[in-house]
Amino acid sequence: MEHDLNRTHSLLSDHFGEAFTALFEHVTDETTAAVVRVDEGELSLDIEGDETRSTWESVRDRFERVADGDGSKSTWRCPTTTAADRSALANLFSQAAGIVGTHFVHEIELRRDGQALVFAVPHHQDAFVDATVSDRIDREEIVALPCEKTCLVPTEPAERWVEDDREWSLAGTSLCVERRDGRRTNCYGLSNLHAVSIAADGTLELTWDAGTVGDDVIGRALTWVMKKFYRPPTAVPCPDHERARAVRARMQAILAAYDGRGL
Known part of the structure; x- marks a missing residue:
């Protein structure tokens, strides 16, 4: 996905899936939509105990497909304005810690009225925040998040x-x-x-x-x-x-x- 995010903060974490879910909960009130690029080819992997496929099937009706992408990758949009939408997104993001989910959930962008607030690449264990789009994160602030071994750190x-x-x-x-x-x-x-x-x-x-x-x-x-x-x-x-x-x-x-x- 192309984005114009000003990377003012990066996510420091030990377990990316849990950490990103905590970040999502921290900024969710400022967001209006999430755009997720998925790699459906990853769902062909049959790993015992992995719940990525069943999770995606259970939440997909909350998403609108916005682009076909290339190869097996496709892009989907989900609003973040209702509790049901946020729950669906949190369930999907929680899979980003697993072997399948970390590649299936290929890229994540959290938007505020069309502007990118957060951009993440789970298989790189990377997430970035644009504090210039946020009312609650100061550009020079170190932000503790309600998750063990997780915080936001200014990139400058x-x-x-x-x-x-x-x-x-x-x-x-x-x-x-x-x-x-x-x-x-x-x-x-x-x-x-x-x-x-x-x-x-x-x-x-x-x-x-x-x-x-x-x-x-x-x-x-x-x-x-x-x-x-x-x-x-x-x-x-x-x-x-x-x-x-x-x-x-x-x-x-x-x-x-x-x-x-x-x-």
Whole structure:
């Protein structure tokens, strides 16, 4: 779907289906319609326990087909102005966490009087909000949502600085570092950040947690891969203590909204 969304906020979440449903409930009073692009070819997958097909069949009469799209993909519109419509949409969005549903529900756009307010791509685990279309979300606001490990974070860099020939930035849900020659940029999701302290010289000392994996063969293999390729910075130089405190405070605010975590 083509859209003109100004991506002022991105969704930080651990479980996309539940998180997007919480986002939908947060903004639903400001929306007038949802436009959903689905890939009906995904319904041919027969996975035991998956309810995507039955859910779609139970809610489809609430939708109006608006475009044939290409291949197996088609676009449908559903108003958000009645409780029945909102319930149907919430049921469909809840399937975006499953193997089938995350690809069947290909793209989602929540609109306010014809303007895009939210755009999401479930199989990318991405959702974005345009706060300029909203009366309840401020452009610079970090928004906690009523779902575990979920919040909205402004996409514009909150902090940006240069040290040791590298440009650092705290933007959206990530800490990013770019070489000044522009040859390489790495970003690290803040949801894995465990602790932050400030050294005497103003360096940020970071502790990361890549998550828990099993102790079986697969788990040990994943642990090896993470140790080899996932190397977030443990020391981030800052020009002064003031900048270090500002960066740490921003990290703390994001993670407090995300899951109540303290650093």
